Amino acid sequence: MDLFALSNNKRMADVAPLAWRMRPRNLDEIRGQDHLLAPGSPLRNAIDRDRLTSFVLYGPPGTGKTTIARTIAGVTKSQFVYMQAVTAGVTEIRKIAADAADQLKYYQQKTILFVDEIHRFNKSQQDVLLPFVEDGTLTLIGATTENPLHELNSALLSRMKIYLVHPLDEEALSLIIANVLQDKERGLGELDIVFTDDSQHMLIRAAQGDARMALNILDTLSSSYTDRQGSLRITPEMITQVTGKPIIKYDRSGDWHYDTISAFIKSIRGSDPDAALYWLAVMLEGGEDPKFIARRLIVHAAEDIGLADPFALLMANAAADALQFVGLPEARIPLAEATIYLSTAPKSNSSKTAIDAAIAEVRRQNKITVPAHIADTSHSQAKTLLGKGQGYKYPPQYGGYVEQSYLPDELDNPVFYQPSANGYEPKITVFMARLPGAENKGLPGNTKNPAPPKSE
Structure with a gap:
């Protein structure tokens, strides 16, 4: 290194940002990733023995992913090539692979290719890499802040190990x-x-x-x-x-988006209003689309609460309507109200289970026919010429209920809806049990005249 280079390095050290100057110089200086780099850990052993296989480092910014790669470059006997995914093209990848093949053939030296922000590689770039990773021409190390399960194709991912890099405590x-x-x-x-x-x-x-x-x-x-x-x-x-105001690390299309909404819904499902409100606040502060939150509240109200509390769906819809009408920041209050209500409501997925069972039965049928007695009679000649509606009994003329079949003849009295024991649904169970033929539905039979269930 000449005097001009030394002088330039000195100037860079003086003006470079503190974070650049303080980059760890070896594995022992990297903090917060002991699960990966502690002596005796699998990755540390592979680095120390210079026997690396392809892997991807996945974690948030500022946690040491690139630093780990730079450290590997300093200790490996392999040729180390650094690539920025945002500036690399297919031609450059092929050239690096060709050079790696020559290096291995003539000098018995392996090549490690480090790709920073590997999630930015498109399908074509990943497909070009695949055969060289597969045959060992390249040992691929990727770094990404995005979930590799979503960003890397399955063929490439199956040839790489994923190491999680954690936020620093x-x-x-x-x-x-x-x-x-x-x-x-x-x-x-x-x-x-x-x-x-x-x-x-x-x-x-x-x-x-x-x-x-x-x-x-x-x-x-x-x-x-x-x-x-x-x-x-x-x-x-x-x-x-x-x-200034703390900036919440949040994205509206990646892991934070999906993980946070998952935590939000599971907190509601688990009847923990405080946890649900916390994740709601994270989403609101992180800039999540509030309409997305409202839609998930509606889905949850139907899927996980359902008929255990029929009012839950109305509450979720009301919050969505309020959001459309007043917008943020005021709409945070009805969103919070709906979140608390749904968190503290009894839970039942009987509606979801029932419709899924019915759909499965429909898909099993070779043919589906509507029984003539409950078919459409809106045309004046449908009954006389087509036989539709003949034998149909109008329930209000029989006190609200009359026993008759409403399913195709080929179905043998299937049971799709099974009320839970939570919230409002026991009242539905009582009502259903009072219907004639209830014993055929797995309910205790009762010949008393039924009365429809009433909400309190």
Whole structure:
């Protein structure tokens, strides 16, 4: 390296962001990923022995995915090639693969291809990679913030292991900050920086598990508030001024979207209104489409509460209507009201089970015919010329109920709807049990005149 290169590197070290300067230089400096990198762990063993197979690192930004790859590049005997998925094309992939084949053939040296943001590869790019990964020409390492189960095709994914990279916890971020404040060469060790009151916890909370974000905040604080003597007392007010309103890490099409709505619905299903409200707040603060939330409330009211509380569906629909009428932020209140109501309502999936059973029966039938006595008689000649409606008994003329068949002759009295023992449904069970022929439906028979169930 010549003097000009050394001088340039020195200038870069002086002007580069703190997060860049403090990149871990080895595996032991990477914090918060002990499940992957602790001595004796499978990935650590593979790196230390230089016997890597293809894998993808999946996790949020600022958690060390690229750093792990850079560390591998420094210790492996393989040729290491770095590629940004957003700028790479099929031609470049083929060229790298051809060079890798030559390297293996003539020098017995393997090639590791690291693809950053691999989720941005389209199907064609992934298809080009596949045969080279399959025959061992390339060992592929991918890094992604998006769920690889959705973003990578199954053929490529089946040849790779997935390693989850977790958001950094408070302990890991505290260690990183402490290292920055002590490091005089790359960090801020030359300055006299002290956190006062709850300011360090505020910084860590604002970082949301992202080391890069934590260091960027600290970098901004040091450059904005350090006095001429190199002293800085970081206060909560300074943290607030730098970070402003916390930005919720949330996406409207990826894992956060699907995982959060899943947590929301499962909290309602589990009758935990506090948890449900928490996930509702996460979605609202993260910018989720409130109409999506309202639609899921309607589906849940029908699917998981159903006839255990028939009013639940009305409540969910009312919240959706209120959202359309008043919009956010006011609509957060009816959305919360519906969430609390559904969380505390009795649960039953009998309606879903019933319609699914009926659909399954329909799909099993070779033919479907409507019995003549319950067929359409709107035409004046339908009864006399086609025999439709003959023998039909009009229930109101028989006190509200009369025993007759409403199903095709080829069906042998199937039972699709089975009321649960929750909420309102026991009343339905009582009503159904009083109908003549109830014993054929698996209910205790009763010949008394039935009365329709009434809600309280």
